[in-house]
Amino acid sequence: xxxxxxxxxxxxxxxxxxxxxxxxxxxxxxxxxxxxxxxxxxxxxxxxxxxxxxxxxxxxxxxxxxxxxxxxxxxxxxxxxxxxxxxxxxxxxxxxxxxxxxxxxxxxxxxxxxxxxxxxxxxxxxxxxxxxxxxxxxxxxxxxxxxxxxxxxxxxxxxxxxxxxxxxxxxxxxxxxxxxxxxxxxxxxxxxxxxxxxxxxxxxxxxxxxxxxxxxxxxxxxxxxxxxxxxxxxxxxxxxxxxxx
Numbered sequence: 001x002x003x004x005x006x007x008x009x010x011x012x013x014x015x016x017x018x019x020x021x022x023x024x025x026x027x028x029x030x031x032x033x034x035x036x037x038x039x040x041x042x043x044x045x046x047x048x049x050x051x052x053x054x055x056x057x058x059x060x061x062x063x064x065x066x067x068x069x070x071x072x073x074x075x076x077x078x079x080x081x082x083x084x085x086x087x088x089x090x091x092x093x094x095x096x097x098x099x100x101x102x103x104x105x106x107x108x109x110x111x112x113x114x115x116x117x118x119x120x121x122x123x124x125x126x127x128x129x130x131x132x133x134x135x136x137x138x139x140x141x142x143x144x145x146x147x148x149x150x151x152x153x154x155x156x157x158x159x160x161x162x163x164x165x166x167x168x169x170x171x172x173x174x175x176x177x178x179x180x181x182x183x184x185x186x187x188x189x190x191x192x193x194x195x196x197x198x199x200x201x202x203x204x205x206x207x208x209x210x211x212x213x214x215x216x217x218x219x220x221x222x223x224x225x226x227x228x229x230x231x232x233x234x235x236x237x238x239x240x241x242x243x244x245x
Contacts, residue, residue, distance in 0.1 A: 004029075004043065005041055005042055005043055008022070008042040008043060009042050012042060024045040024046055024047075025047065026047075027045075027046045027047065028046060028047045028048075028049050029043050029046040029047070029048055029049070030049045030050075030051060030053075030054055031048070031051075032051055034048050052064040052065055052066060053065070053066050054066065057112075058108070059108065059109065059112035059113050060109070060113045061113070063114065063118070067109075067113055067115060067118060068118070068120060070109050070113070071106070071109065071115065071118060071120040071121065071124060072120060074105055074106045074109065074124065075120065075123055075124050075127055077101075077105060078101060078102060078105065078124065078127050078128060078131070079127055079131075081097070081101040081131075082097070082101075082127070082130075082131030082134065082135070085097055085101065085131070085135060086131075086134050086135060090135055090136060090137070093135045094132075094135055094136070094157070094159075097131065097132070097135065097159065098157065098158050098159050102128050102159060102160070103159075103160045103162065103165065106124065106162055107169065110162065110165065110166045110169045110170060111169045111170060111172075111173040112170075112173060113170075114170060114196040114199070114200055115166050115170070116166045116167045116170060116199075116200050116203045117199075117203065121162040121163050121166055122163060124162045125149075125161050125162050125163055128159065128161075128162075129145050132145075132148060132157075132159055143236060143239060146161075146232060146235070146236060147236060149161035149164060150229050150232060150233065151225070151229055154229045154230070154233055155233070156229075164207070164228060164229075164232065165225065167200050167201075167203045167204040167207065167224070167228070168204065168221060168224035168225040168228055169221060169224075169225075170197075170200050171197065171200055171201060171204055171212075171218070171224050172218070172219060172220060172221035172223070172224050173221075174194065174196075174197050174200075175218040175219045176219035204224065204228070207228050207231065208224075208227040208228045208231050209227070209231045209234075210227045210231070213227075
């Protein structure tokens with residue numbers, strides 16, 4: 001009997017004393033080979049999930065179909081919201097889109113899961129850009145969309161781009177929870193390098209054009225986001241042909 005099975009048996013045996021009973025319909029086991037579970041095993045009635053389908057507290061654990069589904073669901077929700085917002089006064093619709101219906105709905109996913117290279121983020125941005133154009137009755141060019149997606153403090157509308165925000169959000173979240181992660185993980189793996197953080201940090205460097213923030217500021221999302229926004233502003237200014245532009 002495996003350690004996991006022994007733990008479950010301990011919980012089952014203590015149920016009479018504690019009054020707590022396992023609801024196997026809500027208990028999940030994640031394995032690569034489910035044939036190892038015998039019919040007599042206390043894990044036999046657990047919900048079985050493939051490794052590619054792992055979710056933890058509503059966040060996709062790995063890249064793949066679960067992450068794709070999480071982002072696709074947000075795209076569909078955004079599309080429905082835009083259809084309804086287009087019926088409102090433009091200013092009201094813009095405020096609701098910016099503060100409630102766009103990035104705020106996706107923020108948890110991109111902070112907890114490495115989505116930076118997922119092409120569905122571009123689709124999310126395309127849906128957002130189309131919706132913003134409908135609400136404002138303006139056909140936004142690439143440059144105008146880039147400016148609109150900047151923070152308000154940088155001259156934008158604050159309707160943030162998922163592609164622009166994803167690396168900064170993930171790195172800020174990973175850094176701020178590092179100490180907690182290491183306190184939970186076993187000694188054998190807690191000091192291993194998180195390759196997803198390394199990969200996203202490389203992406204962030206390419207879109208920010210600068211080095212990572214100081215160690216004291218790495219847990220702050222704005223410290224990661226600001227250099228990316230400034231780099232995009234520089235790109236916008238480099239395309240102008242006159243002082244008026």
